[in-house]
Amino acid sequence: MAEHDAERGYLLDNRQSQAGVRFGALAELFDPVTFRHVDRLGIGPGMRCWEIGAGGPSVPLGLAERVGPTGTVLATDIDVSWMHHVAGGVIEVQTHDVTADPPPPGGFDLVHARLVLVHLADRAEALRTMVRALRPGGRLLLEDADPALQPLLCPDESGPEQRLANRLRSGFRTLMAERGADLSYGRTLPRVLREAGLAGVQADAYFPITSPACAVLEEATVRQIRHRLVEQGLATDEEIDRHLANVAAGRLDLATAPMISASGRRP
Template identity: 60%
Template structure:
């Protein structure tokens, strides 16, 4: 098994798989036409040249191989807290709007998830299907929220979208379990390379 990323520091080198630094847009597939399965999770939504990245993934598949792409669609559900009952929930939603603004400024397509079936068919895949998942609450939502806010903190501050006090209060509320956080709906779409 092979895991690739433009920044492999996020991948665990002891995870039982080979780790390779790879730019999905700029580099050719690591092994052309040989993979039974290529999986990308929360990747294409962040890549400005999505069509080229997808073509690289399709080129890595053997004939009959499957591509599974999972990406968020934050336009389908833009809130961090569906039940905005108090200041902590309102703050969480303000920060979610700030993160969305930051993502859009980077070239992310906040509606990309819903396009996946069409995009996979346009890339030449067959037997295309999709499903959606909309998690509400729980450890996974809390962990992803915390990781996301910490990862983009400096950019949020530099853009003037929030301040340290708001971020610290939000992270404390998440850590204390005060919020029923949601994630953007995740659309999973898959298709098979003909042949």
């Protein structure tokens, strides 16, 4: 969730205080989807897993439960500050840049990255690193957003509050695109996995239409990027304050971009 191109600067920096809130909301929204796929792929006792761009601890902890004391979970990110407390036992935490560093040695039964590749400038190199890290028969599970498929924060744009929310979300997408994010990347994952030589490719998509966690995620995200929205003339402080008040009051049905989950097996 937090690998990034340091030259461009990741828009949602792990070092900001809101990052932990975002990780918690993302876990509530998407962990059930992630682990449905992990379980479908047969990840179990004794296996080796590599979690890329882990950001928060929830996915490494869930993988550790599945691989048990005889397995291993390697959790990596450029900034691992939110994961130090889970290191130990089967979980190893390392600083790693998937676009620049070689894959960890040993081979993995599962390589997983969630909401990582969409933010990277050199997605192709990152993918090559992930595929090289797989054992024969190992599974790659990529999960990434596709904001262009469903760009609205409020799909039911029923009034001025919803229109304001959608305009601020448009500003967020502008900031992401300026930093090299591919806002249509999620839909390409099945093709990308096939072109990488993986077999048995499957994919689906999920997005909540409204959820308490969506409101938590939106508030934390807007607080992280508000200075950039204002600096670039995408919103005023007054508009941002009004939007945050609408979110806090529960007046909005807030959605997310679709998260597309795609998996394939190394022959």
